[in-house]
């Protein structure tokens with residue numbers, strides 16, 4: 001596990017005309033669940049993608065633990081990311097979908113099996129390991145996507161609106177599941193959403209972003225009492 005430190009993180013587009021992320025500085029503690037919230041277009045995804053290394057940093061720095069990672073390739077960062085589109089492989093079983101990143105990393109078969117079984121247990125997917133994603137509910141598919149992230153045992157979890165494709169009832173259920181999972185794993189998590197209810201109910205702290213600028217970072221209780 002590791003802390004994440006953002007130092008003056010900045011992304012400019014359109015030849016400098018647009019600052020999608022504008023001087024964001026933030027310390028996310030080891031094991032913390034931080035929710036990054038703000039309206040569509042405020043720069044949440046861009047910030048998250050810079051932390052993942054999927055977007056070039058225009059200015060500033062990202063640290064994971066004690067490591068300065070600006071120039072570190074995405075796959076060499078100790079990070080796993082979950083997107084709103086689950087991007088599961090339709091022709092592969094749930095087991096193989098979860099195992100995939102470990103097979104790519106050429107882990108020993110026994111270790112892969114141990115980690116997949118453990119993830120399936122934590123996510124209550126044991127009964128579905130042989131199924132194809134097309135034969136699962138939306139919530140189960142979301143859990144498979146999380147399983148694929150968990151098995152890598154990353155220091156940091158990044159989630160970009162992971163629940164936005166689910167219906168309202170399932171979204172409420174999955175909010176609680178993700179919060180509980182994060183609590184049990186204790187993995188440092190940055191969760192991006194435009195949904196204020198998610199922001200106020202899921203995380204230890206909430207960071208509010210507007211037009212690329214960080215407005216406020218505090219616990220939900222403090223934000224609620226001093227909006």
Ligand code: ADP
Pocket residue numbers: 013014018020038039040041042043044045046047
């Ligand atoms: P959010 O995730 O909060 O919806 P984004 O990070 O996707 O916001 O976008 C932030 C701003 O950056 C928006 O104004 C968006 O139009 C702009 N933007 C995002 N990606 C690009 C790009 N590749 N080229 C130019 N502008 C972009």
Ligand code: ADP
Pocket residue numbers: 052054073074075079080081082
């Ligand atoms: P490139 O432009 O170098 O091909 P990609 O976006 O295709 O970059 O990703 C490069 C590497 O980053 C991939 O090999 C993959 O292992 C890793 N990667 C891609 N997406 C993620 C993600 N969401 N979380 C963690 N690592 C990722």
